[in-house]
Amino acid sequence: MNTLINSVTNQATEATIKYTAKDFSSDQDVRWCPGCGDYSILAQVQRVMPDLNIPKEKIVFISGIGCSSRFPYYMNTYGFHSIHGRATAIASGLKIARPDLSVWVATGDGDGLSIGGNHMIHILRRNVDVNILLFNNQIYGLTKGQYSPTSETGKITKSTPYGSVDMPFNPASLALGAGGTFVARSLDRDPKHMQTMIKRAAEHKGTSFIEIYQNCNVFNDGAFFALTEKETKPDNVVFLEHGKPLVFGKENDKGIKLDGFSPVVVSLKDGSHSINDLLVHNEKDSTLAFILANMTYNPELPRPVGIFLASDRPRYEVEMEKQIDSAISKRGKGVLEKLLNSGDTWVIQ
Amino acid sequence: MEKETRALDEVTIRFAGDSGDGMQLTGGQFTNTSAAMGNDLSTLPDYPAEIRAPIGTTYGVSGFQIHFGATEINTPGDHCDVLVAMNAASLKVNLRSLIDGGIIIVNTDGFGDKNLKLAGYTQSPLSDGSLSKFQVFQVDITKLTNLALADMNLPQKVVDKTKNFFALGMMYWMFNRTPDNTIQWITEKFEKKPELIEANTRVMKAGWNYAETTDIFAVKYDVKPAPLTPGKYRNINGNQATALGFVAAADKAKLPLFLGSYPITPASDILHELSYFKNFGVKTFQCEDEIAGITSAIGASFGGSLAITTTSGPGVALKTEAMGLAVMVELPLVIINVQRGGPSTGLPTKTEQADLLQAVYGRNGEAPIPVIAASSPSDCFNAAFEASRIALKFMTPVILLTDGYIANGSEPWLIPEVKDLKDISVKFRTDPENYLPYLRDEITLSREWAIPGTPGLEHRIGGLEKQDGTGNINYEPENHHKMIKLRAAKVERIANDIPLATVEGDESGDVLVIGWGGTYGTIKTAVERKRKEGKSVSHLHLRYINPMPKNIGEILAKFKTVLVPEINLGQLIKILRDKFLIPAVGLNKVQGLPFRSIEIEQKIDELLGGKQ
Ligand SMILES: Cc1ncc(C[n+]2csc(CCOP(=O)(O)OP(=O)(O)O)c2C)c(N)n1
Numbered sequence: 015m016n017t018l019i020n021s022v023t024n025q026a027t028e029a030t031i032k033y034t035a036k037d038f039s040s041d042q043d044v045r046w047c048p049g050c051g052d053y054s055i056l057a058q059v060q061r062v063m064p065d066l067n068i069p070k071e072k073i074v075f076i077s078g079i080g081c082s083s084r085f086p087y088y089m090n091t092y093g094f095h096s097i098h099g100r101a102t103a104i105a106s107g108l109k110i111a112r113p114d115l116s117v118w119v120a121t122g123d124g125d126g127l128s129i130g131g132n133h134m135i136h137i138l139r140r141n142v143d144v145n146i147l148l149f150n151n152q153i154y155g156l157t158k159g160q161y162s163p164t165s166e167t168g169k170i171t172k173s174t175p176y177g178s179v180d181m182p183f184n185p186a187s188l189a190l191g192a193g194g195t196f197v198a199r200s201l202d203r204d205p206k207h208m209q210t211m212i213k214r215a216a217e218h219k220g221t222s223f224i225e226i227y228q229n230c231n232v233f234n235d236g237a238f239f240a241l242t243e244k245e246t247k248p249d250n251v252v253f254l255e256h257g258k259p260l261v262f263g264k265e266n267d268k269g270i271k272l273d274g275f276s277p278v279v280v281s282l283k284d285g286s287h288s289i290n291d292l293l294v295h296n297e298k299d300s301t302l303a304f305i306l307a308n309m310t311y312n313p314e315l316p317r318p319v320g321i322f323l324a325s326d327r328p329r330y331e332v333e334m335e336k337q338i339d340s341a342i343s344k345r346g347k348g349v350l351e352k353l354l355n356s357g358d359t360w361v362i363q
Numbered sequence: 364m365e366k367e368t369r370a371l372d373e374v375t376i377r378f379a380g381d382s383g384d385g386m387q388l389t390g391g392q393f394t395n396t397s398a399a400m401g402n403d404l405s406t407l408p409d410y411p412a413e414i415r416a417p418i419g420t421t422y423g424v425s426g427f428q429i430h431f432g433a434t435e436i437n438t439p440g441d442h443c444d445v446l447v448a449m450n451a452a453s454l455k456v457n458l459r460s461l462i463d464g465g466i467i468i469v470n471t472d473g474f475g476d477k478n479l480k481l482a483g484y485t486q487s488p489l490s491d492g493s494l495s496k497f498q499v500f501q502v503d504i505t506k507l508t509n510l511a512l513a514d515m516n517l518p519q520k521v522v523d524k525t526k527n528f529f530a531l532g533m534m535y536w537m538f539n540r541t542p543d544n545t546i547q548w549i550t551e552k553f554e555k556k557p558e559l560i561e562a563n564t565r566v567m568k569a570g571w572n573y574a575e576t577t578d579i580f581a582v583k584y585d586v587k588p589a590p591l592t593p594g595k596y597r598n599i600n601g602n603q604a605t606a607l608g609f610v611a612a613a614d615k616a617k618l619p620l621f622l623g624s625y626p627i628t629p630a631s632d633i634l635h636e637l638s639y640f641k642n643f644g645v646k647t648f649q650c651e652d653e654i655a656g657i658t659s660a661i662g663a664s665f666g667g668s669l670a671i672t673t674t675s676g677p678g679v680a681l682k683t684e685a686m687g688l689a690v691m692v693e694l695p696l697v698i699i700n701v702q703r704g705g706p707s708t709g710l711p712t713k714t715e716q717a718d719l720l721q722a723v724y725g726r727n728g729e730a731p732i733p734v735i736a737a738s739s740p741s742d743c744f745n746a747a748f749e750a751s752r753i754a755l756k757f758m759t760p761v762i763l764l765t766d767g768y769i770a771n772g773s774e775p776w777l778i779p780e781v782k783d784l785k786d787i788s789v790k791f792r793t794d795p796e797n798y799l800p801y802l803r804d805e806i807t808l809s810r811e812w813a814i815p816g817t818p819g820l821e822h823r824i825g826g827l828e829k830q831d832g833t834g835n836i837n838y839e840p841e842n843h844h845k846m847i848k849l850r851a852a853k854v855e856r857i858a859n860d861i862p863l864a865t866v867e868g869d870e871s872g873d874v875l876v877i878g879w880g881g882t883y884g885t886i887k888t889a890v891e892r893k894r895k896e897g898k899s900v901s902h903l904h905l906r907y908i909n910p911m912p913k914n915i916g917e918i919l920a921k922f923k924t925v926l927v928p929e930i931n932l933g934q935l936i937k938i939l940r941d942k943f944l945i946p947a948v949g950l951n952k953v954q955g956l957p958f959r960s961i962e963i964e965q966k967i968d969e970l971l972g973g974k975q
């Protein structure tokens with residue numbers, strides 16, 4: 015509604031230029047440790063951006079503090095590297111003020127779930143249309159290796175020489191519990207999958223939350239190797255695909271079946287079960303999403319990766335604009351003169 | 364009997380009763396009527412801290428004080444001349460603010476055994492002689508109200524709710540006020556409930572007639588209109604004025620207004636007010652905490668809004684880190700602190716000025732932020748507008764200090780003409796040619812505002828130290844020192860952009876009283892009284908605390924003694940001593956209450972060497 019902002023900014027919703035990944039890379043040297051999983055996330059984001067068909071100047075990356083939060087410096091878009099934990103709150107303010115922008119958050123497990131946990135649950139609850147990439151390396155990288163709220167119990171780090179005693183968050187369950195409408199998980203070592211997730215997140219109307227397992231090869235090397243390496247991945251990961259049965263295993267020989275509300279592993283090889291017995295994923299089903307997310311730390315089950323939930327719910331910034339429009343249509347566009355002169359007035363001659 | 368009328372220059376009345384007795388409404392009506400009759404005035408509500416305190420107890424007492432006159436009125440009054448007490452507890456709580464010889468009007472029905480006990484009286488103050496130094500008028504308001512409505516068959520609850528209008532009617536009679544304004548208000552308010560229009564109007568008239576016809580009241584008082592500047596007025600409290608100031612600033616800046624906030628007493632009313640102005644496109648975002656309040660505002664500012672965040676002391680503590688971020692990224696932002704009693708949760712509903720040093724210095728690192736203060740309820744409008752102007756022109760966060768006293772207090776406001784408000788419109792950068800995020804204006808040293816959505820100006824900002832111009836991260840020792848000094852110099856340059864300070868009274872003399880913020884009216888009253896006595900004393904009130912106007916040092920040098928009254932243990936005085944190396948004298952009281960003019964007068968006398 016504001017003409018001054020409209021007059022300087024691009025009002026088009028679609029890009030007129032065809033971009034390449036390179037167009038999204040800034041002139042800054044990337045300074046993550048060699049071998050860090052963050053490189054892959056940056057590469058996949060830059061690869062997906064051209065496909066989104068959004069004018070580059072309308073894209074904003076916002077981050078907090080952490081290795082992962084250096085992300086905006088490397089994107090040739092608008093960017094804001096802020097303070098620890100607050101990226102989601104800054105992003106909320108920006109998106110509410112400027113619904114025309116495509117707003118992204120790059121955050122870490124510490125930044126997004128520890129110091130910024132409060133803002134995280136509230137952005138999800140409000141369903142502000144912001145895309146959140148949570149780089150989960152299960153460690154505090156930037157501060158050189160303390161345990162994080164996603165570190166496994168018993169984690170030995172500099173700050174927990176006898177092992178951590180607290181239970182980790184499962185970010186997907188947390189996001190679902192907070193009312194997240196798009197909740198997904200991906201892997202730094204699976205570029206194709208990550209690209210799909212990023213694209214889906216961008217298309218989703220409402221808050222999108224992607225937890226990306228990211229290797230910190232300096233302070234928590236190999237945390238996800240069982241899930242990402244060729245030999246072990248097939249038996250340890252089950253990919254969630256809408257409308258498809260949950261099959262996994264090196265030879266696609268295993269599946270997930272629901273026993274009551276509990277997922278169990280069944281064999282497709284021993285003749286006891288067929289593909290028709292398996293749980294079929296439905297990314298619109300929020301109850302199912304909770305069940306699937308809850309598989310996460312169960313040692314008996316493969317780790318679910320993919321989209322847990324993609325559902326529709328009104329967006330905060332859209333509802334707010336509606337209220338403004340309706341106030342204007344009911345009361346007329348505000349006139350300052352009238353406002354100042356409202357209430358009981360009197361005249362002194 | 365023909366009754367005597369005496370003329371008065373000024374009067375202070377306090378309406379007090381149980382929270383359910385409608386004292387705020389009664390006071391508000393008396394205020395509006397007095398304003399319409401041309402008096403100058405100032406008012407202050409006194410709410411109980413508890414939301415629904417038990418009926419009849421001292422902590423459930425709600426009060427409303429109005430000071431009105433035929434002369435200029437600057438404070439809600441040190442003491443009251445008239446106390447209307449609807450029950451025993453309200454008498455107990457408020458008696459100490461009544462002057463000797465003052466008038467007490469009590470509702471005797473509120474002094475039954477139960478009420479006396481709840482108020483902590485062992486015997487009735489109405490009969491034990493303890494009120495002998497006052498003029499006490501005992502009226503059974505409850506009974507008279509019931510009589511007035513006897514034929515209407517209204518539920519008792521409804522009848523009880525009208526008795527404040529009986530008290531109002533009596534006060535209108537006593538102070539020669541017309542009831543017409545209130546009748547009109549009742550008629551509009553209860554448009555859809557004709558029986559309530561009838562009941563309330565009838566009870567008010569009954570109160571008026573009772574005072575007119577019984578022998579109890581022998582004297583009525585007349586307070587003539589004050590010589591006010593001609594123009595259109597409305598009554599306004601500080602929080603309303605603050606809210607309007609920002610709507611006006613956004614309008615004049617041609618920007619949308621964004622408020623990120625978390626509720627806290629006594630600042631919440633600004634959020635409430637602004638959330639109503641949706642048709643102005645105002646976006647109010649009630650956040651999960653104060654940190655989100657300020658950071659969401661920083662996000663909105665990045666996007667090109669006039670962004671503000673409202674809070675009180677404890678909330679400022681939470682916002683501190685983000686204020687440093689705003690300093691680093693050099694985005695416009697106004698942080699409003701409606702100060703209350705601290706530390707910690709302190710005295711949430713009481714006033715204080717103890718957050719000044721927090722505002723000026725309370726951040727990690729060298730993080731200079733301009734600080735300005737509002738001096739009265741209606742001045743909050745100008746202060747909010749000015750804070751916005753500075754924030755936008757200098758691309759900086761600005762702290763606006765108000766306090767619980769002026770936030771809730773109200774006074775007549777000469778409504779400004781929109782065309783007389785400054786044009787503070789901004790220019791966003793659009794030219795991609797040679798754009799660098801931290802290129803600076805030579806005069807103001809402010810960087811340009813380039814908002815997302817502008818083609819070709821994609822850039823990154825952040826809280827890490829940066830190189831000037833490019834904004835690239837930079838850890839060089841010399842660069843850091845340079846940037847620290849640049850950010851400080853930018854704030855210092857605001858001194859070139861604000862008016863010189865002016866002294867009220869002579870420009871030199873024996874005593875200069877310097878204040879800031881909500882003590883304005885009290886200091887002004889004290890200084891004027893002393894000047895009438897021929898004392899050599901002047902008043903300087905600071906709107907701009909960081910940076911200060913350029914002539915402060917010059918002014919200070921012209922007085923023998925500088926007195927700094929503050930509702931803290933001495934904060935502005937520290938800054939003055941530090942900046943100007945003067946042996947200023949403090950007057951400090953931290954009781955959750957405003958100063959009384961008399962306290963300042965006494966201190967002035969003391970400094971002038973007793974009773975000269
Ligand atoms: C207010 C505040 N507290 C603490 C820090 C120190 N700090 C910076 S990053 C960080 C943790 C980062 O962990 P994570 O978010 O997981 O990011 P990673 O480095 O692992 O990508 C901490 C504790 C800070 N910068 N600010």
Ligand code: SF4
Pocket residue numbers: 045046047049050051052081082151155156229230231232233
């Ligand atoms: S410390 Fe870990 S997370 Fe940080 S850049 Fe190095 S490898 Fe990556």
Ligand SMILES: [Mg+2]
Pocket residue numbers: 080122123124149150151152153154155162
């Ligand atoms: Mg981490």
